[in-house]
Amino acid sequence: MVPSTVTFAERRAELALLDRLIAGDEEAWRTLHARYGRLMVRCIQRVTRRFPRVVSPEDDREIFANLLLELVSRDKRKLRLFQASRGNRLSTWLGLLASHAAFDYLRTLRRDRGLVPLEDESAALRDEVTPYDHLESSQHRHIVAGMMAELSHKDRQFVSLYFDRGLAPEAVATVMNISLKTVYSKKHKIRSRLEGMATTQRLAA
Numbered sequence: 001m002v003p004s005t006v007t008f009a010e011r012r013a014e015l016a017l018l019d020r021l022i023a024g025d026e027e028a029w030r031t032l033h034a035r036y037g038r039l040m041v042r043c044i045q046r047v048t049r050r051f052p053r054v055v056s057p058e059d060d061r062e063i064f065a066n067l068l069l070e071l072v073s074r075d076k077r078k079l080r081l082f083q084a085s086r087g088n089r090l091s092t093w094l095g096l097l098a099s100h101a102a103f104d105y106l107r108t109l110r111r112d113r114g115l116v117p118l119e120d121e122s123a124a125l126r127d128e129v130t131p132y133d134h135l136e137s138s139q140h141r142h143i144v145a146g147m148m149a150e151l152s153h154k155d156r157q158f159v160s161l162y163f164d165r166g167l168a169p170e171a172v173a174t175v176m177n178i179s180l181k182t183v184y185s186k187k188h189k190i191r192s193r194l195e196g197m198a199t200t201q202r203l204a205a
Helices: 008-022 026-048 057-080 090-113 118-127 131-149 153-164 169-176 180-204
Strands: none
Touching: 008 026, 008 057, 008 090, 026 057, 026 090, 057 090, 153 169, 153 180, 169 180
16 A cells, blocks of 8 residues: 555645744644554554563553653654655654554564564564565665665674564674674664664755
């Protein structure tokens, strides 16, 4: 399924809502919840329903609450990263964020409690089709490729193991023959660098 064509009126309404959200308009946040809340919850559930033995409706609510907190954190950074100029829908972007929030939560469960088997999560990541799949493949693949090209071979290997495959820090340390302390240090350094690149790309767009 590909994103539907956006009319001028719909685009204007989305941008107006986005501006109000970033400005901290309380009514805008209520509108976001009413208009897109169910969509975000559905995207979360499309991920978590694959693990019924380890997640519950309470987990879905926690993921959704965490997502809302992410939307307002760091000066509403995730909202500011939305690129309407590339033809994206706000609903698609929010669906992407919701899906990623769910996968991040599952990875946390696996790392902290050992609840989610790696092979099960890997299969879900391969099989699950989310708004991110369409968005990344059609409009952001070249940006991601350019960012990765600026990393060293070792850093690209780290990104593949830690962020893409979701290996536990201990497993990454073993595969790359580095200390656990280095894994955590590398994670923060690479994440900060990639976020800086993404911000530069956004400002240049």
